[in-house]
Amino acid sequence: MATNKDTVIIGGGLVGCLAGLSIANKDNRVILVEKKKFTKILSDDFSPLSLTANSVDYLRMKKIWDSKILKGTPIYNLDIKLFNSFNTITLCADELGIPELGQVVDKASLLSHLRALCINNKFIEIVDDIDVNLDSHNSMVILNEKSSIKYKQLFITDGVNSKFAKQFNIHTKKISYDQTSFILNCSYDSSENSAVQIFSKRGVFAVLPGYKKVKSIVATIHNKYINNYNFESTIFDESHLQKDLLPYVRNLHNTKLIYSHPLNTSRLDKWHINNIIFLGNSSQLLHPFGAQGFNFSVDCIKKINSINTEALDGDLLNSQVKAEIINKRHSLFLGIDFVSSLLMKSTLLGNISSPFISGIINKSSLIKKRFSKRILNI
């Protein structure tokens, strides 16, 4: 038996849930399909997710933002250190004319919060613990032999290595950085409400607030140096990491590995087909240095949400929104590729160019504003 729904969303991660909450209303009934159980993720650890001021504004506008539940800390200053302390770009919210650069929240708390809001939203129906199939010719999501859902529009947010992207044979550009990201909780002395991004020969380190006394670090290390750090060992020695983080972090202690993630990233060549859109990690999994993955998805959802849902028949996106997302996606990839080719390894070109890059950007507020918009989407 086929149920008719306006929108089906496949994938109940951060992006699928936010898309559902953004577009569900009395004229646009949504079914959210999740392969695993659609439950809260309970954790005492802090898994940092940096949100830009744009993303925070959008969550506030949608009445999703709750700084206490999300364990949010505002960021007013960001230092980006390129190989040595002489080449540091300093961005301050004041100078850019905005109240804050963004916020760091706990990823698991955000996901749990979004899921709770989806469950309580009367225009969203959750179908979980099921591996569905897709009959795109007839715009049907097949639940099992007996039941299916006919949709007007379909959002696919099933994460990296999307089963459905494979079904459409969409070509995927894979980029392996030969790096692994380690998400750590720890204690250290540092300035409050600040974040630091350090590009060094061994990798990229993000020093971020956590919640209450716990702070966090995302250390994305070139695989050839991983053994120096021994993050996964019980006899983990913090001295190597401490050296990398000077002068921003002092007295590093109580370091605990939360999870690690090998950095094999991917980008679909094509992210929409008629009334089907791929969003989030299923469309592109990005290197975390610019903290752009979820933020870019928020931007896409915001743009899609701006379209009048009554106009959503047949081709899902109007041409203006389509062009805006294409341009933004393209310039995001260019920015990430430019920075990663120059700064991801301690190359001669990177070492020679970083004093120029930092010098030029630090010189004028206008250039800082452009840099923040282009590279960091602030």
Ligand SMILES: Cc1cc2nc3c(=O)[nH]c(=O)nc-3n(C[C@H](O)[C@H](O)[C@H](O)COP(=O)(O)OP(=O)(O)OC[C@H]3O[C@@H](n4cnc5c(N)ncnc54)[C@H](O)[C@@H]3O)c2cc1C
């Ligand atoms: C180390 C690291 C740090 C990061 N830091 C930041 C940051 O600071 N800021 C930022 O903006 N972004 C950051 N990102 C990126 C961000 O985490 C991702 O963009 C975001 O989590 C993507 O969410 P998603 O919903 O697309 O995918 P996922 O979280 O992978 O969710 C996919 C969901 O789909 C479900 N699913 C899978 N297959 C199926 C199926 N067949 N049917 C139904 N459901 C299915 C899964 O169970 C899951 O629930 C970071 C990423 C990494 C790796």
